[in-house]
Amino acid sequence: xxxxxxxxxxxxxxxxxxxxxxxxxxxxxxxxxxxxxxxxxxxxxxxxxxxxxxxxxxxxxxxxxxxxxxxxxxxxxxxxxxxxxxxxxxxxxxxxxxxxxxxxxxxxxxxxxxx
Amino acid sequence: xxxxxxxxxxxxxxxxxxxxxxxxxxxxxxxxxxxxxxxxxxxxxxxxxxxxxxxxxxxxxxxxxxxxxxxxxxxxxxxxxxxxxxxxxxxxxxxxxxxxxxxxxxxxxxxxxxx
Numbered sequence: 331x332x333x334x335x336x337x338x339x340x341x342x343x344x345x346x347x348x349x350x351x352x353x354x355x356x357x358x359x360x361x362x363x364x365x366x367x368x369x370x371x372x373x374x375x376x377x378x379x380x381x382x383x384x385x386x387x388x389x390x391x392x393x394x395x396x397x398x399x400x401x402x403x404x405x406x407x408x409x410x411x412x413x414x415x416x417x418x419x420x421x422x423x424x425x426x427x428x429x430x431x432x433x434x435x436x437x438x439x440x441x442x443x444x445x
Numbered sequence: 446x447x448x449x450x451x452x453x454x455x456x457x458x459x460x461x462x463x464x465x466x467x468x469x470x471x472x473x474x475x476x477x478x479x480x481x482x483x484x485x486x487x488x489x490x491x492x493x494x495x496x497x498x499x500x501x502x503x504x505x506x507x508x509x510x511x512x513x514x515x516x517x518x519x520x521x522x523x524x525x526x527x528x529x530x531x532x533x534x535x536x537x538x539x540x541x542x543x544x545x546x547x548x549x550x551x552x553x554x555x556x557x558x559x560x
Contacts, residue, residue: 334488363548372534373489373550388547420488432538433479434548436488 332357336421336437343411344445351406351440353421361424362404363388363434364396366417373420379404411444418442455555458529464522466554468535473516475537479548480509480520483532492520492533522556530558 334355343349355362363378365388375388379398393415395407404423408415418441422434458464470478476497481489493504495511495518502509508521518535532553539547 365550370552372552373536373548375547378547422488432477432548433491433494436490438486438488 332435334421334423334435334437336419336440338440339438340441342443342445345412346410349408349411349442351408351419351421351442353404353406353437354402355404355421355423355435356402357423357425357435358401359423359425359435360401361432361434362398363422363424364394364404364406365420365422366390366415367420367439368417376406376419411442413444416442416444454552455557457557457559458525459559460525460527462525464520464525464529464556466520466522466533466535466556468518468520468551470516470518470535470537472537472539472549473513474540476540477538478509478511478518479536479538480507480518481534481536481550482529483534483553485531489534525556525558527558527560530556532556 337352360381364376365373367373374390376394377388377396379385382398382401385396398404418439420439421437424432424434479494480492482492483489493507493509495502495509506523510519532555534550534553536548536550
């Protein structure tokens with residue numbers, strides 16, 4: 331089954347304690363992305379990756395890091411989490427279709443609370 | 446700045462009626478638009494897409510209309526069912542000359558289907 335898998339689904343942590351949210355896709359997609367979703371703000375892109383070892387900042391990259399060492403994995407790293415990073419996080423993957431067609435497939439989400 | 450937004454935050458629809466969800470975009474150069482559906486506790490799910498050289502596209506029970514003159518996008522759901530209750534997002538992709546795959550999402554519209 332084609333899917334994007336995020337772990338963990340729920341996480342409660344404290345300020346300053348480094349954490350990693352993993353994301354894996356089994357569709358051999360080149361493109362992967364991380365979003366955060368906050369009430370009234372919709373989905374905002376944090377980082378994206380066009381392919382292995384190619385990453386770039388999205389709209390809200392501050393406080394986050396990513397890596398793309400393998401095509402299937404795209405972990406999101408919070409080196410020193412702060413309460414304003416409490417949010418619902420989504421990983422997505424896609425392939426580049428003809429004419430810029432880009433249907434992104436989303437994971438089920440990770441709800442993070444930073445105390 | 447450029448943005449994608451929705452006119453109504455909440456739409457209440459009686460079961461069996463048609464739903465119309467509206468979206469305004471301001472980047473006249475965007476050439477690809479997508480509608481996503483997000484059910485409670487799940488990630489966004491692709492519904493339908495449309496390219497800027499089209500005015501209308503139909504799927505199963507859904508129709509997307511694009512009015513480039515007034516930069517307006519709408520999603521019509523025919524014979525709305527309880528399973529259509531969700532948050533609906535429109536998203537645009539800037540021109541290919543910009544960062545490929547960089548989706549910009551609207552804030553979302555909550556659709557509530559009543560019996």
